[in-house]
Amino acid sequence: MARLARDFYARETLTVARDLLGQRLVRLVRGQELAGRIVEVEAYIGQGDAACHASRGRTARNAVMFGPPGVAYVYFVYGMHHCVNAVTEPAGRAAAVLIRAIEPLVGLDVMRRNRMGRTGVELTNGPAKLCYALEIERDLNGADLVSGQALWIERDRPVPDADVARGPRVGVRGDERALTAPWRLWVREHPYVSRARTTGRRM
DNA sequence: CTCTCGATGCGCT
DNA sequence: GCGCATCGAGAGA
Numbered sequence: 001m002a003r004l005a006r007d008f009y010a011r012e013t014l015t016v017a018r019d020l021l022g023q024r025l026v027r028l029v030r031g032q033e034l035a036g037r038i039v040e041v042e043a044y045i046g047q048g049d050a051a052c053h054a055s056r057g058r059t060a061r062n063a064v065m066f067g068p069p070g071v072a073y074v075y076f077v078y079g080m081h082h083c084v085n086a087v088t089e090p091a092g093r094a095a096a097v098l099i100r101a102i103e104p105l106v107g108l109d110v111m112r113r114n115r116m117g118r119t120g121v122e123l124t125n126g127p128a129k130l131c132y133a134l135e136i137e138r139d140l141n142g143a144d145l146v147s148g149q150a151l152w153i154e155r156d157r158p159v160p161d162a163d164v165a166r167g168p169r170v171g172v173r174g175d176e177r178a179l180t181a182p183w184r185l186w187v188r189e190h191p192y193v194s195r196a197r198t199t200g201r202r203m
Numbered sequence: 204c205t206c207t208c209g210a211t212g213c214g215c216t
Numbered sequence: 217g218c219g220c221a222t223c224g225a226g227a228g229a
Binding site: 042044051052053075077078079080081083085098100126127128129169170171172173 | 219220221222223
């Protein structure tokens, strides 16, 4: 399967987010391939987006968002979890797509071990869960998804418009626009989409 | 099923 | 010090 190229990521973030649905996230670890189909994403769009880590300017943590597209932005949050993004738009514009859920396709036995014996949707139905399953940690921050040998995205099965659902992002803080913008995209009715919490979530 | 709450590291104010 | 782009255990219904 063909890897997504640099120009795929260089486009407008919402377009990239929408087109990432259905594609295959691949991780190579200890010679073993782990892969899953992307079924839920969120767009974080530049310094004007109050929920985007880059909204208050460039720092050591968010630096890769300001760089070239097609690079992994991995961050550590809540003192124990990692989340992974694909950097979008031309260098200088800080934006990225958070990968929130995948459907496991390859290496389920390894993912199960990485998830302490959990199975089914619990393997990868959340942004931190999928990072545990695929062994994605901060050493992959800045990894090149286009030419790297540890993490990349392949073209798989595009999702038709009729199957794409949209809504507000999960767990974000910020201004009214950040809380209400429908920049979370997912595959409608897909079982691996993360559980939308009814509390602790602001809209 | 729903909801609450604690864990825990670190970048930023 | 504060507050997180979260998760999972535990309680209650």
